[in-house]
Amino acid sequence: xxxxxxxxxxxxxxxxxxxxxxxxxxxxxxxxxxxxxxxxxxxxxxxxxxxxxxxxxxxxxxxxxxxxxxxxxxxxxxxxxxxxxxxxxxxxxxxxxxxxxxxxxxxxxxxxxxxxxxxxxxxxxxxxxxxxxxxxxxxxxxxxxxxxxxxxxxxxxxxxxxxxxxxxxxxxxxxxxxxxxxxxxxxxxxxxxxxxxxxxxxxxxxxxxxxxxxxxxxxxxxxxxxxxxxxxxxxxxxxxxxxxxxxxxxxxxxxxxxxxxxxxxxxxxxxxxxxxxxxxxxxxxx
Amino acid sequence: xxxxxxxxxxxxxxxxxxxxxxxxxxxxxxxxxxxxxxxxxxxxxxxxxxxxxxxxxxxxxxxxxxxxxxxxxxxxxxxxxxxxxxxxxxxxxxxxxxxxxxxxxxxxxxxxxxxxxxxxxxxxxxxxxxxxxxxxxxxxxxxxxxxxxxxxxxxxxxxxxxxxxxxxxxxxxxxxxxxxxxxxxxxxxxxxxxxxxxxxxxxxxxxxxxxxxxxxxxxxxxxxxxxxxxxxxxxxxxxxxxxxxxxxxxxxxxxxxxxxxxxxxxxxxxxxxxxxxxxxxxxxxxxxxxxxxxxxxxxxxxxxxxxxxxxxxxxxxxxxxxxxxxxxxxxxxxxxxxxxxxxxxxxx
Numbered sequence: 201x202x203x204x205x206x207x208x209x210x211x212x213x214x215x216x217x218x219x220x221x222x223x224x225x226x227x228x229x230x231x232x233x234x235x236x237x238x239x240x241x242x243x244x245x246x247x248x249x250x251x252x253x254x255x256x257x258x259x260x261x262x263x264x265x266x267x268x269x270x271x272x273x274x275x276x277x278x279x280x281x282x283x284x285x286x287x288x289x290x291x292x293x294x295x296x297x298x299x300x301x302x303x304x305x306x307x308x309x310x311x312x313x314x315x316x317x318x319x320x321x322x323x324x325x326x327x328x329x330x331x332x333x334x335x336x337x338x339x340x341x342x343x344x345x346x347x348x349x350x351x352x353x354x355x356x357x358x359x360x361x362x363x364x365x366x367x368x369x370x371x372x373x374x375x376x377x378x379x380x381x382x383x384x385x386x387x388x389x390x391x392x393x394x395x396x397x398x399x400x401x402x403x404x405x406x407x408x409x410x411x412x413x414x415x416x417x418x419x420x421x422x423x424x425x426x427x428x429x430x431x432x433x434x435x436x437x438x439x440x441x442x443x444x445x446x447x448x449x450x451x452x453x454x455x456x457x458x459x460x461x462x463x464x465x466x467x468x469x470x471x472x473x474x475x476x477x478x479x480x481x482x483x484x485x486x
Numbered sequence: 487x488x489x490x491x492x493x494x495x496x497x498x499x500x501x502x503x504x505x506x507x508x509x510x511x512x513x514x515x516x517x518x519x520x521x522x523x524x525x526x527x528x529x530x531x532x533x534x535x536x537x538x539x540x541x542x543x544x545x546x547x548x549x550x551x552x553x554x555x556x557x558x559x560x561x562x563x564x565x566x567x568x569x570x571x572x573x574x575x576x577x578x579x580x581x582x583x584x585x586x587x588x589x590x591x592x593x594x595x596x597x598x599x600x601x602x603x604x605x606x607x608x609x610x611x612x613x614x615x616x617x618x619x620x621x622x623x624x625x626x627x628x629x630x631x632x633x634x635x636x637x638x639x640x641x642x643x644x645x646x647x648x649x650x651x652x653x654x655x656x657x658x659x660x661x662x663x664x665x666x667x668x669x670x671x672x673x674x675x676x677x678x679x680x681x682x683x684x685x686x687x688x689x690x691x692x693x694x695x696x697x698x699x700x701x702x703x704x705x706x707x708x709x710x711x712x713x714x715x716x717x718x719x720x721x722x723x724x725x726x727x728x729x730x731x732x733x734x735x736x737x738x739x740x741x742x743x744x745x746x747x748x749x750x751x752x753x754x755x756x757x758x759x760x761x762x763x764x765x766x767x768x769x770x771x772x773x774x775x776x777x778x779x780x781x782x783x784x785x786x787x788x789x790x791x792x793x794x795x796x797x798x799x800x801x802x803x804x805x806x807x808x809x810x811x812x813x814x815x816x817x818x819x820x821x822x823x824x825x826x827x828x829x830x831x832x833x834x
């Protein structure tokens with residue numbers, strides 16, 4: 201029972217790291233980015249290639265996955281995304297779906313369509329028992345890393361100069377740029393950081409979620425659930441939502457395996473009808 | 487308050503002018519029906535174009551006319567598809583036309599129920615809810631394997647001859663005639679629908695829901711109505727697929743199908759009835775060409791087309807039809823006669 205809770209928390213934490221970048225682009229910048237999973241996939245494949253083919257240690261490959269995805273993010277943001285920010289939602293949806301299709305086919309072409317795994321060091325494998333709870337070492341690592349990241353994110357958003365600039369730019373773009381904030385740069389950096397986090401999450405998730413070229417399509421709905429159910433006015437909303445989703449999904453698959461993802465989708469629809477702005481948001485911010 | 491009779495007459499005239507048949511439309515349908523005799527070798531792909539065109543027409547009704555973005559329109563398509571296949575497999579309704587109607591009504595019922603989910607919320611909520619409904623149905627079809635065949639698809643379906651006389655053949659001759667006739671009939675109904683006062687009120691809701699309700703249009707009721715009708719259209723499109731292929735699989739619910747559909751509509755241009763049909767023609771031939779070129783990786787090119795369309799600008803993409811439309815306007819002799827009459831009456 202508690203083991204399931206533990207696994208669920210690890211899964212939820214992982215989802216949060218994967219989706220937190222989306223929470224920023226979608227929630228704060230009001231941009232529907234369905235291609236978010238593609239950055240996560242990029243991070244995952246970077247880790248797989250580094251660890252399996254080049255023999256880089258697993259832990260050392262994680263920051264590299266972050267960097268590669270972040271670089272990819274900033275390049276795409278500066279060249280393509282920046283033209284689509286101001287367009288209607290339909291255009292954003294079409295554009296990002298197009299990117300997803302392209303990334304899926306391109307990865308399929310380069311890496312093959314079968315599922316891949318990364319070799320993780322033996323010290324991270326297996327589990328030990330604390331107070332009767334089976335604690336997987338790898339899952340513990342995920343919880344630690346993701347927990348630190350969450351605290352860090354909250355700190356950056358609420359207590360640093362960059363965080364206040366970002367919040368200002370989101371609240372009112374025109375006034376923020378009038379005050380001398382370079383809104384474009386703030387958005388570009390945020391986008392890159394979010395993509396990097398997705399890449400890191402993808403790298404961490406290779407072991408738990410599995411990785412194949414259809415990854416962005418398979419998990420798109422999960423990322424969207426985290427953001428829409430969590431609400432987009434803060435970072436704690438998506439965090440709680442991903443924990444709920446993680447625990448719910450793991451418990452659901454354990455106790456009622458015949459229903460599959462049925463429970464999750466139903467809950468999502470009910471929540472969205474009940475509170476279109478998300479579970480944990482204050483009154484609509486815009 | 488009753489508006490003065492002159493206003494009513496002007497409005498009626500304006501509406502009927504809107505609904506008048508254009509010569510090019512007649513040419514379009516003549517060409518489509520002529521293909522039954524002139525292009526017997528390409529009936530298979532033409533069949534696909536016919537049901538895809540109907541499916542895109544259905545999305546156009548809610549996206550182009552009512553402004554609802556849907557990422558899960560495949561839900562109704564798949565529902566109709568499975569209904570038709572199950573009706574035929576268990577020999578509940580043997581006659582394809584009746585089964586088609588039944589599938590359409592089944593999808594309409596589903597559309598009516600789920601329409602209340604898209605009334606509230608922003609674009610994003612609608613995206614999520616429509617996507618969620620499609621995923622839910624896919625999951626259901628997967629779980630009830632004893633009924634639907636699960637991941638293997640529903641096999642062993644035998645479709646009886648249409649009207650008891652025309653048997654489906656492997657070259658798609660019957661299939662094309664059947665699909666095209668259904669498409670034409672449903673197109674006529676949709677044409678009547680969007681050119682009616684109801685259709686105009688939809689456009690006003692799309693433009694500004696708040697103002698529409700201020701001038702006395704019940705926004706929610708209109709959206710429910712058009713969503714239900716569109717669901718029925720999508721269901722019939724799905725049923726056509728199931729009947730012409732005698733098969734239904736989980737793939738009918740897939741996200742790719744909804745996404746491809748958006749592309750079809752965007753290529754042709756949303757907001758006029760021929761958009762979906764023209765888009766279907768272009769999309770199918772493009773898909774045919776690209777998948778022959780690179781069988782496994784053609785989604786890449788589909789994605790590229792989407793990205794390019796958005797970056798260039800949707801309005802500019804569809805403006806390639808503008809010169810044709812100008813020529814078409816000249817061709818319309820009745821319209822020019824009207825203009826002459828109007829200008830001469832003004833000069834008096």
